[in-house]
Amino acid sequence: MGIRRAVGVAVVACALAATPAAADPLYLPPQDLAAHANGEILQSREIAASALLVPLPVRSWQVQYKSSDSDDNATTGVATILVPNTPWPGPGPRPLVAFQAAIDSVGTRCDPSYAIRDGIQTTGFTNSQAEMPFALAGLLRGWALVIADFQGPQARFFDGPQNAHSVLDAIRATLRFAPAGLPTSTPIGAYGVSGGAFATAWAAKLQPSYAPEIPLAAALLGDLPARPASLNGINRGPEAGLLVLALVAAVRNNPESRLEELLNERGRAVLAENQTACASELLPKYLNADINEFSAVPDLFAEPRVQAVLAAQNLGTCAPAAPLYVYHSVADELIPIDSVDATVAEYRAHGTDVTYVRSQIPTHTGAGWGELPGGLTFLADRLTREAYR
Incomplete structure (x- = not known):
């Protein structure tokens, strides 16, 4: 950030x-x-x-x-x-x-x-x-x-x-x-x-x-x-790449939460291709992106599993x-x-x-x-x- x-x-x-x-x-x-x-x-x-x-x-x-x-x-x-x-x-x-x-x-x-x-x-x-x-x-x-x-x-x-x-x-x-x-x-x-x-x-x-x-x-x-959950307000905005960063980190840091199950095929591809990414890459790459386009649920950051992972921080x-x-x-x-x-x-x-x-x-x-x-x-x-x- x-x-x-x-x-x-x-x-x-x-x-x-x-x-x-x-x-x-x-x-x-x-x-x-x-x-x-x-x-x-x-x-x-x-x-x-x-x-x-x-x-x-x-x-x-x-x-x-x-x-x-x-x-x-x-x-x-x-x-x-x-x-x-x-x-x-x-x-x-x-x-x-x-x-x-x-x-x-x-x-x-x-x-x-x-x-x-x-x-x-x-x-x-x-x-x-x-x-x-x-x-x-x-x-x-x-x-x-x-x-x-x-x-x-x-x-x-x-x-x-x-x-x-x-x-x-x-x-x-x-x-x-x-x-x-x-x-x-x-x-x-x-x-x-x-x-x-x-x-x-x-x-x-x-x-x-x-x-x-x-x-x-x-x-x-x-x-x-x-x-950290308050960052959801930047979705669909110029800083939306930071949500991708937070998503990759949350999935990787918390394997027991199985957050990848909440993603669609496109979301899983986003995870795979950004495993070593820096914010300086993600910001232009996901400019004005909607994080929910990568999700199998309507509102990814409102999901209880995601909320619990973020609340722990x-x-x-x-x-x-x-x-x-x-x-x-x-x-x-x-x-x-x-x-x-x-x-x-x-x-x-x-x-x-x-x-x-x-x-x-x-x-x-x-x-x-x-x-x-x-x-x-x-x-x-x-x-x-x-x-x-």
Whole structure:
């Protein structure tokens, strides 16, 4: 959900040449994976990082680490660590901030680790490429960033627990990675916009139980897809390709629900041909599509099985311990603001400290960019408070 329709249409002619993980040792799990602790570094390498084709003035590495999927089975994660070349002026040690890009894909070739290492030369233009200016905003504040391929080796879009585990274990790995030079006392924050906000919110939600030793100072959530079922409103519109993305992910992530039984022959073909797709491909491909043309039932997203799968990804059902800064446009055309209103109310009812901006800036993209500086200022303030503790 981070990439916008205009971008998707503009890059329709840009071929996305896959870089298979099987060809890169960094993405291959060790045979004794289950013997390692979550967040333990398994491999690392130094890289030259770039945003699109522009080199970043940072020291940069990629690490593979042990993590757990949504069923607590052993899996791996890959994250990119970026540390600005400029000295940190203080107070305290340089903060570590987990930035979650809106990966929006069901294929690992769309992950930020590819985007940051190869620019657009290998993978073409993906959501992770489009998200790099959000990362640059954090680097310009002097923060060290860790950017996880949080969907994991199976590219599990809209799998909140798995996404959260990967983010939190990336933070653990970065704190253990001596070349980054970050002490265990470093203040820690997190941020993301749109699909990146979903992963950030789930990480904040599960941090008290999954990684209680991580003192998360605050989390920034922009354009939050708090209720995935609410995306059904984009059907037959310019962003309808995102519903195809959500459908492929829901079927693949939840085989026990047998959602493929709800599809017609055309729908099953759509599933088969989009198993590694990025949003940048699906948006132009399914421009103004009707998701129900792929369905054997009248209203696919109203089906109880589909509703149950999507509801399991809802946010707000328990309270993050960290303070939150949430912003969302009252005129967001992708994610209705009432779903965010309800989530914020639930957070507050559970005791979470939430600063909520109901933005008057129109559109998903407009608020995503326009409200970011205020959110980053909030995050910086919370990181500074943590440094003085």
